[in-house]
Amino acid sequence: MAAWGERLAGVRGVLLDISGVLYDGGEGGGAPIAGSVEALARLKRSQLKVRFCTNESQKSRGDLVGMLRRLGFDISEGEVTAPAPATCLILKERGLRPHLLIHDGVRSEFDQIDTSNPNCVVIADAGEGFSYQNMNKAFQVLMELENPVLLSLGKGRYYKETSGLMLDVGPYMKALEYACGIEAEVVGKPSPEFFKSALREMGLEAHQSRALVSHDA
Numbered sequence: 001m002a003a004w005g006e007r008l009a010g011v012r013g014v015l016l017d018i019s020g021v022l023y024d025g026g027e028g029g030g031a032p033i034a035g036s037v038e039a040l041a042r043l044k045r046s047q048l049k050v051r052f053c054t055n056e057s058q059k060s061r062g063d064l065v066g067m068l069r070r071l072g073f074d075i076s077e078g079e080v081t082a083p084a085p086a087t088c089l090i091l092k093e094r095g096l097r098p099h100l101l102i103h104d105g106v107r108s109e110f111d112q113i114d115t116s117n118p119n120c121v122v123i124a125d126a127g128e129g130f131s132y133q134n135m136n137k138a139f140q141v142l143m144e145l146e147n148p149v150l151l152s153l154g155k156g157r158y159y160k161e162t163s164g165l166m167l168d169v170g171p172y173m174k175a176l177e178y179a180c181g182i183e184a185e186v187v188g189k190p191s192p193e194f195f196k197s198a199l200r201e202m203g204l205e206a207h208q209s210r211a212l213v214s215h216d217a
Contacts, residue, residue, distance in 0.1 A: 026162030
């Protein structure tokens, strides 16, 4: 217990990643990482503020939280900072109308977004949706714009599921960057602004928190 207290001296909050920290995804919803359910419960019993910071872009926040609760985790939707809602705020603030290259599982997050006559592209972990046809359509939209804007929900290279390693959005984002001669704006890890937004939700400064994130970038 002394070691636990010493490591958290001066810390008022903890940011936790989800995939690769709490669970590994896969068929049937995946599986909790050994000890993670108990570790989270211990954090929740402490005086620390806890928030979850994820690049998950194949599920809506509601679906993600529902799956985690079925796996035994004490978590609510309001505790999760995710890139899709953050991207929607950016789109509304800047008057952007996206062409969406995203997974069907997260499409509901964009229901209130105008996608007519696109003036940008939003790319996420589309999984099987990363076909040549879909990638080429996103490329065409960007090339037709005078000032092309590419928003990427994270930029991870790969992540782990119970069945093995899976390509993430990063390689596809890089392909569009290279083809169009542009640089994507990343919404999600490892963007400093993404972590700052999670800290603002907690009412904390960076020096008052600790982060535990998976190696997916």
